[in-house]
Amino acid sequence: MKLKNLHLENFRHCENTVIEFGNKITVISGQNGTGKSSILGWIAQLCDFKEKFKRLNGEYFKEDFSKVFRFCPEKDYPYNYKVKFEYDDGGLVLNEKIIKTRFLEASKTAKSRYRTDFDGRGNAIDFPVIYLGLRRLIPLATEGNIKLETHNLSSKNANYYSALSKEILILNDDKIKAESVKSLNKKVLAMKTGNYGHLGNSAGQDNIGQILSALMSYETLKEHQGKDYKGGILLIDEIDATLYAGSQTKLIDNLFKATNNLDLQIIFTTHSLEILEHLKDKLGQDTIVNYLKIDDGKVNNVINPTFEYISNKIKVQIGEKEKVSKTPFICEDKVAEYWIKNLLNGSDLKNLISVEKGPFPFGSMINMAESNHNIFKNVRFVLDGDVKNNLKGKKTPPKTVFLPDNCRPETIMYNFIYSLPDTDAFWDDLNNFTKQVCFADYRNGKDKGVVKRWLEDIRWKPYFGTGYAKLFNRWKKDNKDEVENFQNEIRKII
Incomplete structure (x- = not known):
């Protein structure tokens, strides 16, 4: 299965926002407060993997609502929200899945809360997902009740963990090993180096350890399911957090390899200009960048913009004009x-x-x-x-x-203008440019020749504008999407 798009309608400040997904890598970027993390939350809710096969951290390949979403009692209650996903399961026609929330008033036994329903009730997609939220960034050294456990990594995964840790963090240490550590907030594969154990891990090492654990979890699921394995989804919030620039780009390169080897869609949020610049020449169907921006209080999505566009937005600076090869x-x-x-x-x-x-x-x-x-x-x-x-x-x-639309441009404009009410501002009653006059000689809108002559009629030029600009602008006013x-x-x- 591959996610194709997510449509958010009237969800907080997303009035009509469409997120597009790459077949391999999807980036969701934008300034703070544009709803990036919420998008990962909705994706996590879409999937409910039925098989009781556990990840390396002992959790299942799905996420509880309470771990990925928090609704605001002041602003969200008592609204009900609807989101729509389109996805490809290998057929000729895209499938559709609608998630609706229901606000439940407080009772004697429970507080006010939301629940999510899929296509009425139940029917979430039976597909594995791993969500790595910001909780993973809590340093182990600040955690309580830390316990060292025996891990059950295969020699293949143990070597993978060691090699990828060295490569991504660019370390000259041949003694990196995985240690299974359980704390109050998480169970992780920490790094034991030649100089220190898990309590000496930096937040960056901890971050990489959990991402590698997720990838190895999918590797074990693939081995377990054999021919029944259909891939999965990996969600990472603030992927660049705690990592320096060199490690960020190394991580992205290795995630690309994982998408091929494990048939994953990897979707992450980031503000990192290093990552966005690293991806600028890879954009297409496999890699899509969604840049979220707020205009007049509403979120708009710019898909696969130039790196310069994103850089100027994130830095809040005016771009330098340069000659562009068109x-x-x-x-x-x-x-x-x-x-x-x-x-x-x-x-x-x-x-x-x-x-x-x-x-x-x-x-x-x-x-x-x-x-x-x-x-x-x-x-x-x-x-x-x-x-x-x-x-x-x-x-x-x-x-x-x-x-x-599904018609020739001339026909679209003919049908649109014909549908305008007589009182629309497009008409000029004072000079008798009315619907009656405009279509008096051109009644048969199904005839291509008639429509073409109607559009080119020199009498309409003052009202249609040079290059039909006034005509097109009136159509655009009603067809912004x-x-x-x-x-x-x-x-x-x-």
Whole structure:
């Protein structure tokens, strides 16, 4: 199973926020207070692994609600929340899972609290998940009731622990071994070095030890299940905490290896510019960065932005303008060119791409997209929305995105303007630019030729604007989600 996206609707300051997941690595970044940790909490709630097989720390491959979520009595009560996941279980159609919360009023025997329901009641996904929250960062030296136990690591895992500890922390110590330690808050594989035991562990060593323990837990689950093993999810909050820059990037490189060997989706939160810069050339379907920002009190997600964009946001500084090598896009015709440019207005993408028009039939554009010829190596393609109908049941061509909706741009605008009420501000009653006048000669909106002539009618130019800008802007006003989705699709393929 692979998670594809998470849709948060009216959850705290996430009014309409979509998180996208990479097939291997997913990064959730942003300034403090943007809801990053809450997203990991929802993912943890999605999974309820039925098999009673324990991890190396003695816990099961699932997380209790109380360990990952805290609802605020002042602000959350008594609201009920709904979140939606889409995931791929290997079929042709994405599956959907909806989680709803229910607020339960205090009774004689219990305090006010929330419970989560899946598709009504029960039905969480039977899939293993490990959640490494901030509790793991409590230093062992500050813990109480510390007990040293005998670990049951195989020689393979013991060697793995030793080798990866040295590699990630960049240590010249051939005597690193794992010690199983239980304290008041956690059970961990601590590091015994040539100079000291578990009580001498730094917070960074403790952090790495628990991440390696999670990976080895999946290795033991894979060996236990054999052919029935289907992978898993590893969630890590503030992955960079307590680690210096060199160790952070070493850790990321080894997590990539683990995603391949153990078929894992690894999802983590971070503020680390070192990690984000290290990943900037790896972005795509396997690696996705979600950068959360707050505009007018609401969370917006920018998917796979440039490293410079994230760096400036995290540092709260103005970026340096530099000449950007633009990614060339080819579209079907002049109308598509106008609309693409309009859809990108006001975004960081406007200066990152160039648009060239046809006329090209969509079949020719698909052939170009699928061609390995050097002339198309760096070119991307935008197809009209109606092409989706022609490609039903087929894979989307590479390096290709679609314009919004499932119709030609002319038809979309025709239907949209026709649907506006007579009193809409788009019309100019004083000059008798009304719906009646606008469509008097163009009643058959199903005829492509009629719609094309309607759009190009010179009488409408003062009202449609140069390059149909006024027309497109009116459509965008009512279709903000479509605009954001198109921009995110463009980001993903450049």
